[in-house]
Amino acid sequence: MAGRVRQPIDLRVLEKWISKHVPEIEVPLDIKQVRPPSVALPGDHDQHDAHLADHAQFGFGQSNPTYQLTAADGKRYVLRKKPPGQLVSKTAHKVEREYRIIAALAKTDVPVPRAYCLCEDASVIGTPFYIMEFLDGRIFEDPIIPSVLPDHRRAIWADAVRTLAKLHRIDPRSVGLEEFGKPTGFYTRQVNTWRAICDAQAAVRDVETRDAVGPLPHFAQLMHFFADESQQPADRGTLIHGDFKIDNLVFHKTEPRVIGILDWEMSTIGHPLSDISNLLTPYFTARLDPRRSVNVHRGFLPRATRGLPTPDEITTLYFSVVEQPTPHNNHHHHHHHHHPSQQTAAVELSLAADHHTAASGADRRREMQWAQAFNIFRLSAICQGIAARQAGRQASSEQARRYGDARTPLAEFAWALVQSARASSPPSSYLASSSSSSSGGAGGGGNQGGEEDSSSPTGSIPCHSKIPQDPHAACPNARVYLPLNPCFLDYPAASYLQTWRIRHKITTSTGKATI
Known part of the structure; x- marks a missing residue:
């Protein structure tokens, strides 16, 4: 061809x-x-994290x-x-x-x-x-947003969360998008699709050694857990973006507010927790060993970055906004109506936690645990796909090798999160409802604790014994996020899932693949 x-x-x-x-x-x-910027290797990206949107958009x-x-x-x-x-x-x-x-x-x-x-x-x-x-504004490639003051960082993240919640509270029928995707069964379809993709990827043999890529660690147990609909989050369908993260947003040039969401290629009707778990990814991958994994940003560890909200503050703000009725706004809303100040954002993050009832909090935490475990599993499957492409010599760079190798620690981490989710009865708070998280006021964000304490539950994730941790192996300038698609390896972004479905004749309903 x-x-x-x-x-x-x-x-x-x-x-x-x-x-x-x-x-x-x-x-x-x-x-x-406009050619997309080449993807930086860890440690070598541009010092100025906010471009004017000429290129980054x-x-x-x-x-x-x-x-x-x-x-x-x-x-x-x-x-x-x-x-x-x-x-x-x-x-x-x-x-x-x-x-x-x-x-x-x-x-x-x-x-x-x-x-x-x-x-x-x-x-x-x-x-x-x-x-x-x-859109003439700022795009932050690094979700830590190192170039701004803590108050501004907190307000930027708060508005990103608020923006996602606004998307999820829209009834697709009210905007004529009821046919935009299937209204139910999103996670069941995802599990079937990814099972088939992983089976196909595992069977790929290296063109020289003839060794198979092989299954992900704990693959059968992971699939057994994710396929159990009684364990899945309650089924619901909203408009979802599909790759919601800080660098897919354009912010106002000076104010901490979103003026536009970009990159709608993956959008559909699906489970809203898939978007919020994607946004939270760097908080989870921060726990991995940067020598074994990719995109590990230590700045997302508890209290490592001033002004960065905790995962619990993010989820509670998200739910407080998503449950508000949708305002009946008219055109060009976002150019004119009132936007919260930095102080308001901090107060909102604190107030959201106060309204978070114990009962709904337990259910939500359990659902978030499931969604985040599935999200990390999905990242491991994407890395397995890169390993499969490397086995076939479709990708051969050092970066491709590192991403392929990261499938193992990511799958181990997904399994640790699954075990934590299964053991939590009542659910353990790895998205901690922390007492100290909102004590930092407008800019502190609970960060006044100085050095990170990996044993602290505050907004943290269970430290599983299988997850090697070495605080001295910090990689402060690492690329922060695992993008949804391995597009940095010339894989057409939106077609990753679709190409596998077609190449391996996957039927989504049964998840069977023929190669």
């Missing part, structure tokens, strides 16, 4: 189409394709080619198009789906870029495309 050809866009044809359909975008246009490893348009009047826009060529998957790279959810959310209090138009006529620039607003 030939390599992907970069198709130049015929600017005259595009300008003619825009003049007819979106006259407010003034032609002639200046156009430039175009994301890591996006599979849909993205262009910046500058109109005759100087206004900037973003064009996203389907890649050229025959796609393995009909549903990956669905720019139509991205456009649909961004346009639908414009009527809500969820901050999204304004969507201007969708063109499904492939004759204009070769493939379908849509045009949206360019």
Whole structure:
């Protein structure tokens, strides 16, 4: 199969189409394709974590080619198009789906870029495309957000959490998205799909040694636990982003508030806890040994970073907002209505904990334990996929090897979290309801304890004996998060699951794969 050809866009044809359909975008246009920044290895990323959004807005490893348009009047826009060529998957790279959810959310209090138009006529620039607003703000690649003061860091995280809760409290029917995904059974489908993917990946043999990649540690027990619907979080379906994390948000240039959520490629109707557990990932991977794993950021250990809210503060704020009724806002809400100050954010984080009743807290903690264990398992499966690609020599870098090797400690960690979840009756608080967490006031965030104490339960995770910990092996500048997709290895981002389903003829209902 030939390599992907970069198709130049015929600017005259595009300008003619825009003049007819979106006259407010003034032609002639200046156009430039934006390449995603190359992914840094641990320790070598840019000192300035907040770029102006010129470059960062175009994301890591996006599979849909993205262009910046500058109109005759100087206004900037973003064009996203389907890649050229025959796609393995009909549903990956669905720019139509991205456009649909961004346009639908414009009527809500969820901050999204304004969507201007969708063109499904492939004759204009070769493939379908849509045009949206360019958001001029800050994007933080490092979710520790080292460049800001503690109060500002706390307020930024609080608004990210608030923004996610606003998305989850929307009734898909109220914005015409009831057909956007299946309303029930999200985690059951995920378990079946990932079981089949892992079986397929485990069977891949190294082209030279003929050794199989092999199953993840504790794979059978993990699957047995996750497939038990009595253990799963209560089934519910909301709009989910699919890869919600700090660096997929654009923040106001000076204020600690989200002005837009980017990268909707993975969005669907699914279980809301999958998004919140994804946001919390760096708090969990911080416990891993940085010599054995990847993206271990010690700054997420308890009290290691001033102003960083604890996992418990995040979940309690999230639930307090998600349970509020959805306001009936009109268009362009997020440019005008009141936004909380840094002080308000700190008070909100504290108040949320006060309203967190013991009964609902126990259920929520149990559900969060399950969701986070599944999230860590999913990361181990993605790393196993990288190991499988390396076995077939589709990926051969040192970085690929490190990610592939990380499957083992991640799977061990997922198993430790499962054991903790099973043992908690009543549930143990590894998302601790800590008495000290809100005592830090506006900026302290409970961080005045000085050095981290790995035995402390405050906002922490069980220290399982199988998880090697070495506080001296800190890697302060490590890349912080494991992205949802191994896109830094040239894998088309949204098509990771889909490609495996098709390549191995996976049926989601049974989870059986034929290779």
